[in-house]
Amino acid sequence: MLSIRVNGPKGKSVFAEKQYQKGDLIEKSPIIVIPSSQWPYIEKTEIFNYCYDWADNNSAVGLGYVSLYNHSYHPNAAYKKNFQDQLIEIYAINDIKPDEEITVNYNGNPEDKGEMWFNVVD
Numbered sequence: 001m002l003s004i005r006v007n008g009p010k011g012k013s014v015f016a017e018k019q020y021q022k023g024d025l026i027e028k029s030p031i032i033v034i035p036s037s038q039w040p041y042i043e044k045t046e047i048f049n050y051c052y053d054w055a056d057n058n059s060a061v062g063l064g065y066v067s068l069y070n071h072s073y074h075p076n077a078a079y080k081k082n083f084q085d086q087l088i089e090i091y092a093i094n095d096i097k098p099d100e101e102i103t104v105n106y107n108g109n110p111e112d113k114g115e116m117w118f119n120v121v122d
Contacts, residue, residue: 007070026077029087033086035058050068073105077096
């Protein structure tokens with residue numbers, strides 16, 4: 001179970017409403033593929049901030065909570081792109097307690113400290 005809360009400078013954040021163990025599937029979210037030909041229009045909108053890179057140079061926006069997880073260089077979850085089923089899956093990479101914010105590393109690899117296009121609040 002998950003909830004969305006306003007979390008200070010991070011804005012909307014996803015929080016655990018129950019305990020998750022390392023390796024647990026937290027969410028399986030369908031996506032909407034945004035063809036690369038439409039990207040110039042999308043990057044001028046707020047949706048830009050909620051997109052994932054997708055197959056064949058396309059992008060995707062997740063339904064459910066998946067586009068609302070905040071970035072962290074010390075995440076407690078990771079995402080996996082399931083191209084065949086057009087899903088993004090979120091897995092716990094650490095134990096997560098109830099009322100704890102669930103975060104992912106937007107770079108894809110939880111260890112990646114690559115620069116973001118925004119100021120990171122970690």
